[in-house]
Every structure is written in C-alpha cells, then in structure tokens.
Amino acid sequence: MQLSEGVEWAVHCATVLAALPPGAALPAARLAEFHGVPPAYLAKHLQALSAAGVAESVRGPRGGYRLARPAEQVSVLDVVLAVEGDRPAFSCSEIRRRGPSAGPDGWYPHVCTIARTMWDAEAEWRRVLAARTIADLLGDIACAAEPAAVAATVAWIDEVRR
C-alpha cells in the first residue's frame, strides 16, 4: 500500500494550475522546472490528468495544461484517482470458497466480511479526499505560506507566461 510518487507531483501541479489566470495554460516543462522534477516523467502524469478529464491540454505555442473545471469542482480524490487509477485498493478473490471446506455458491449469500471491512476503510479514505478541493488547498497556501513565497511564485508564473 504505497502511493506512487506521481500523486504528490500531480496534486502540487493541480494547485499551481488553479493559480493561473482564467484560460491560461502552463507547459509541462515549466511545471517540472517549478517543482524540480524530471520533465519527461511529469508529462506522463499530466497526460493521465488530461485523460481523466481533470485537466485539459492545449497544443502549440502558449499551450500547456490547465484545469478542465473550476478549482472548486476538482477534488483531491479526482487528481489521485487520475494518476493511480480508480481500481479499489483491496480486491477480494473469494478465497473462502476455495480449499477443502468449500461449499456450493448458496453457502455464501453475503459479501465477505473481510472484504467489506477493507472496503469500508477505503471508502473513508476516499471520503476525506473527496471533501477537499484544489481550491481549498490553494486557499490554505495563500493564508499559511510566507507572503514572500507567494509573491515569488506569482512573479515566476507571470515571468514564464510572458
């Protein structure tokens, strides 16, 4: 149960994209430069965001990525699932039905208790992430971060978009 490193990158990138002026886009190479990560590999994850409908891509000069919806309508869960895939973390292979004491299908009318417990836990995990939007993250950063850091970031975005 280890989340891919790309999840962290993708959420940070989504937060930066949320800070862009409406309609503007930022290339993958600039996002990679900003975060100090390999550009070609980050591009792969941004493609995943695009494929999932979280971000949209604009080709050509002045192109790049931007959020496909207002930041208030993009949850952290959306970003995480876009990168990690939406398969459940726990998959029940019904091993209770195998082995010597296995019986006919009628013996197992209810879903496996163990699977349900795991799925309950994952549902809680998703609930927390779904309740938090990229706009929330951006707001927190704007409030809690050092003003100079925010100013530097805004200046950098203006610089590279020139």
Next chain:
Amino acid sequence: MQLSEGVEWAVHCATVLAALPPGAALPAARLAEFHGVPPAYLAKHLQALSAAGVAESVRGPRGGYRLARPAEQVSVLDVVLAVEGDRPAFSCSEIRRRGPSAGPDGWYPHVCTIARTMWDAEAEWRRVLAARTIADLLGDIACAAEPAAVAATVAWIDEVRR
C-alpha cells in the same frame, strides 16, 4: 495504491487462527491448503505476522502458527501493517521547496497542506481498520455464514489437528 494480495490471505488466516482452541497451532501448509493458495508463498506472509508480533510460531511436530494475543486484541490494522509494512502510504518529498521560487527554510513554517490532506485520509483509513478486531470478523462469520459451512470448517480443523 494497490494492496498486496498477501493482505487478504493474512486476514483470512488470522481469522482461522482465532477459531483454534486455546494454545493450539496450525501449520502454514494447512492454512494454505484451506485457502487454496501457494504454501511456500503464504509462509512468507505468516512469517511477517510472526515478525510483527501478531502471531507466534511453534516449530516441530504439532507446531505451526497461532495468534500471539487474544483475538479481541488483534485489530485488522495490525494484520495489514504486519504484511504491508507500516510506512505511510503518502510520503511528502517537499517539492514545494525546490525549483525557481524556493526560499529559505523559514519560508515554510507549516507542514505542507497537501501532505496533511493525504495523511488525514490515511488516518481515517487506519481508524476504521483499527476499530475492527479479528474477533469481530469471526463473530460476523459465525452469525452470517451458512451453518453447514461453519460446521465443515470446524470439522476440517479437528481433522487436521488430530
């Protein structure tokens, strides 16, 4: 974010071990046979349970594995962490401090909002799993399962322990 297959096996095995008479043990090979999984590979996960102090092993004839504590004191989380390792699923590499707009350490007095969100979600996930014990699972199965299935399992355990 995909849990290892061994997690399912380990939780099922822990539930079976909880159904044993006090002091008795069940060999890894019998547990593998019961669940229809590769014996040598299941042994690896049972070793993990033993190393984590969730189960304890008894060598020699009449040996095997048994729970190290009463089933009421073994949570599902204990079993999952024993197999998967207790590293957090999300690790923050502080990429906000890298890149062109990075500043001195004093610019980042608070923990990264994104990391906190991810950790909050994981804490909820753990909370659900920690609140559920192996004894709870066994009780659910005893109530919900087909009586014939329970009887067959108990009979099988008596058989192989003879």
Next chain:
DNA sequence: GTCCCTATACTCGGATAGCAAGTGTCCGAGTATAGGCGG
C-alpha cells in the same frame, strides 16, 4: 496599410528502455514426538 501565406518553433502524445518491489519457490536449521533399549 492590410491581408494572406508560409515557415518556424513550441507543445502534447504515445512508444520505448531500466529498475525496484512484489510474487513464487526452495532447502537448511531447529524441535517435539514416537519408538526402542536398557535397567
């Protein structure tokens, strides 16, 4: 001066290697038991 066309450069997208971790297996170390032997 204005419009159109073309060449350019910039961007994404998918196809292609490398590597770590999970998956699967095996054989050696250690021990309780059962049987035989001696008293």
Next chain:
DNA sequence: CCGCCTATACTCGGACACTTGCTATCCGAGTATAGGGAC
C-alpha cells in the same frame, strides 16, 4: 514395568529466481504564432 535415549519426521526461517508495474526518457504528430510578401 518404567525411564532414558536416539532417530525420525515435521515445522519454521531465511536465501534464491521470476514477473509485474512503477520510473525515466525520447522522438514524432499537431498547432498557434511571427514574419515576410503580395495587393
């Protein structure tokens, strides 16, 4: 008949291959822009 000893068989534990998926990279496809030329 009882106790001890030994050989046995059974179990766990860690060391050794294999496969899948994550990590990392590159080059081709597509497009907005800028510049030049014609009207």
